[in-house]
Amino acid sequence: MNAALFDLDGTLINSERRSLAMWARLLDNHGVEHDEVVLRGFMGRRGRDVLAERADLFPGKRIDDLINEVMSFNDHPDLPAIVPVPGAADLVRRVAAHGSPIAVVTSSSREWAEARLAEVGIRDLLETVVTARDVVAGKPDPEGFLLAAERLSVDPARCVAFEDSLAGISAAKAAGMRCVGIATTYAGTELTKADLVVADLTGVQWPPRTDQ
Numbered sequence: 001m002n003a004a005l006f007d008l009d010g011t012l013i014n015s016e017r018r019s020l021a022m023w024a025r026l027l028d029n030h031g032v033e034h035d036e037v038v039l040r041g042f043m044g045r046r047g048r049d050v051l052a053e054r055a056d057l058f059p060g061k062r063i064d065d066l067i068n069e070v071m072s073f074n075d076h077p078d079l080p081a082i083v084p085v086p087g088a089a090d091l092v093r094r095v096a097a098h099g100s101p102i103a104v105v106t107s108s109s110r111e112w113a114e115a116r117l118a119e120v121g122i123r124d125l126l127e128t129v130v131t132a133r134d135v136v137a138g139k140p141d142p143e144g145f146l147l148a149a150e151r152l153s154v155d156p157a158r159c160v161a162f163e164d165s166l167a168g169i170s171a172a173k174a175a176g177m178r179c180v181g182i183a184t185t186y187a188g189t190e191l192t193k194a195d196l197v198v199a200d201l202t203g204v205q206w207p208p209r210t211d212q
Contacts, residue, residue, distance in 0.1 A: 003154040004095045008106035010164035010185045012088045017080040026070045044165025046107045046138035087202030095206045096125040103148040105130045140167040142175035169193045
């Protein structure tokens, strides 16, 4: 049986513009010059992993303090709104109706993931949710996807991952899964490692063409 493994931010919900704005605010607060390349480095990955790799951006600062600071921006009124990715909820419901097991594999916290999935109205259709603290290594490491497959008792080769980020697609492919790239965060031409690239999840078939 096939299984569907969905990323959350940028895949099921359109929240990456909001995330970019939060990281930009953090960088601005500390007087750190940045461009799109620097900001995109945070996309699809655990923030603390990126901060550990880019310690040069915040010399002398503790990662936990920086994470707390960026999370404090979450309720800022000027941030872009969070909306579902078109077709996301419908696709999850079709996968569930097909009888295929479903998981979410996200670099976000459990609190964030549970709240957003409840808002979209699909939490009860998921068999498991793998979040940032469930793994030792975050995306692009395949650990999260492999853990989800293990929890679903499905061979990774029988899993189809849905991802919007380069790190997420790399993680899914490293796990031995087929991957559908969603061009919400990156241009479709940048998602070259995905087996199939779509603009959003509207009209995506289950199983998708990567399974045929």
